[in-house]
Amino acid sequence: MLLSWLEGSDVGVGCEMGTAYQRLVRKLTIENLWLYVMSILKKEPLYGYEIGEKIGKNFGFKPGKVTCYMVLYKLKSEGLITTKTIPGNSGGPQRKYYIITPEGEKALEKAKRFLRKLYQEL
Numbered sequence: 001m002l003l004s005w006l007e008g009s010d011v012g013v014g015c016e017m018g019t020a021y022q023r024l025v026r027k028l029t030i031e032n033l034w035l036y037v038m039s040i041l042k043k044e045p046l047y048g049y050e051i052g053e054k055i056g057k058n059f060g061f062k063p064g065k066v067t068c069y070m071v072l073y074k075l076k077s078e079g080l081i082t083t084k085t086i087p088g089n090s091g092g093p094q095r096k097y098y099i100i101t102p103e104g105e106k107a108l109e110k111a112k113r114f115l116r117k118l119y120q121e122l
Helices: 020-028 030-043 048-059 065-077 102-121
Strands: 081-086 095-100
Touching: 020 030, 030 048, 030 065, 030 081, 030 095, 030 102, 048 065, 048 095, 065 081, 065 095, 095 102
Parallel strands: none
Antiparallel strands: 081 095
């Protein structure tokens, strides 16, 4: 997990809420949630609830449900993802699956290149 090293690490010892380090963590996680959503969707189409769960499992933080859906709405309006409604199994409810588009894959790769370059410069 990406953020598992935060727990038990002395990096944050003595840090008060609102420190530069904690602001950085927030900016690189919650405030850039689209990167994590797109990364998850690149592997497989998922429905909304699964996306938040996979982010928690794979990256070590769990975004709020509403926040996740807001990001999905924005990504869809930008053409970076699309949806497909699939009937539920055994009479269950229909599910809306989110699927990354070719434009979404390009945007994700561009963001990854930017972050790699930034990392190398730092």
